[in-house]
Amino acid sequence: MLWKYALRRIIVALPVLLGVTVITYGLIYLTAGDLVPGLQLNPNLRPEDIARIKANLGLDQPFLVQYLNWLGVPWLLHQVGLWPGAVRTGLLQGDFGRSLLDGSPVMSHILERLPYTLELTSLAILVGVIVAIPMGVVGALRRGSPADHFLTSLSVVGVSIPNFWLALLLVLIFSVGAFQLGLPHLPSGGAASSVNGGDVLDRLAHLVLPTTVLAFGYLAVWSRYTRSSMLESLSQDYVRTARAKGMSERRVVYVHTLRNAVIPLVTLIGLELPTLVAGGAVVEIVFSWPGLGRLALERAVGHDYTTVMGLTLFTAVLVIAGNLLADVLYAVLDPRIRYT
């Protein structure tokens, strides 16, 4: 049942992905024009050189042909003898093309940076969940108490503070300030120390601040969500039934209420999965974290359009995968959901 459902969802996602490729390529085509900026400014290049480079890259072709080239459709047609001439592989063959800046495969850039982003954001999500759920539970169980008000204020602060500002503040306190006071301090950026660093402890130390900043944003939202979801669950008849059975309030809350309350939260977190790539960009930049978000910014600034397109598409795939994962988890947690 489950795999069938997953398969169907993937098939349904294919047209969406196709749409993403059209929009991505279309937007880049419109904004970037000939895709090779600055060639005209190079005094060493004659017009015929520029023309040759463009022809090499296939940029002398009409938009539709360029787009189909990127997809790798001609390559497929070539295999069955329907497309004359030499052609390159494309997206359909898993080839994201090559970077316009350094000529190396876009995929290799993505794969190089992906582990760092996954490390940071999955840790942040984990911390967010681990902290947000108890926060929400406490808020719901002691509604209106000073503890609840404190947690509510904390959430408001978390939502309101821009994460780059919080990042800078934390760097100021825990890196700069602590260093100046001669106290143990945390690294202000990077994923590992270049000098005699790179062991587990060093890498963890580098993770602390960016994880804190990212997790703070998440838990502000999720704890509120958990709280209202818990309050709703607590008022349900089955909670009264559970109490009537004579179990401890702990068991009422954790076995009978929380299980129902986290179901909507799963969707919320599933929707957050794409930020595994994109959402952390600002934090990655402030902390010089060598992840995908920073890669995207660097390459956008550097007019490396092929890499930007590759990243966009990669993010789209993650969005779809995140939704799928959330749906599957949802169905696992809630027996009322059918795989249809």
Add this chain to the structure above:
Amino acid sequence: MSEHLLQVENLRTEFPTRDGVVGAVDGVSFYLDPGETLGIVGESGSGKSITVLSIMGLVQRPGRIAGGRVLYKGNDLVQFSQEQLQEVRGKDLAMIFQDPMTSLNPVYRSGWQVGEPLRLHRGLDRPRSLREAVSMFRKVGMPEPEQRVQSYPHELSGGMRQRAMIAMGLTTGPSVLIADEPTTALDVTIQAQILELLKKVNAEYNTATILITHNLGVVAGMCERVMVMYAGRVVEEGPTEDVFANPSHPYTWSLLRSLPRLDRDAKEPLRALPGLPPDLTDLPSGCHFHPRCPFRIDRCVDEYPPLAAVLPAQRAACWVTQAGVDLNRAGAIVG
């Protein structure tokens, strides 16, 4: 005083509201003997449900029990700590609720839920509690019990869910079963089946039953004794037959008169009880029922009548009947 299984004395349960403290249950006293079935009737908001929730110690904050005693086998449950109450709940006192659709936890299998009281109170492990659940399902007439314990609540019909609730209440062999409008959410044919089941259970296990309902027909068919509540107080109490034959409180009398009856002239119109249930934050002076009462005398406006014997087995809180007036006869004149 002879020892009753359950004896409620002068119970008062309050809820703070914006308009002041409301006594949802206001000095209720009654008793329950082993194996008997007591019906509690009254309009919505008359305090029926809060009364039994108070007995179970399940009144949720900000509501609280402000006074009175709930003696179960001689122990006052009001004085019990939450831990002590947890020992009694689900083991000696079981409760089933109105809407079986929402009263079962949607994310756990029915067998798991039905077996839970056994795991809590008897220390059974899961496989054994599941086997017990299967045998309980069989006893409550659940079709295909082996398969149904594996079903989630949404996979069961309304009647099956209520059977599961009843099975859940009975696994530990409680001496008191409280059923809070157990058939209200079910359709009529299923209602009859569930009531039959409750009757059977009551006879087989000798479980004393408190049946809350606003259906007087159910009371007539199920209960040996009946207690009528109005605005948080007991207004009449006695053996069901006597109360139905000779209602001694105008409220009971009006309720009975508003029922269609097979033995009455079909052309005779049904008499609705005029007015609305009182606002608990702003109760009428004297007898709370006096603004709606066709028999009202001056004293009713000033003084709340005590619950006192009107007929040998029947008590009512009414100045008029306590003075010897027969409502059935007087009613013919009042119209």
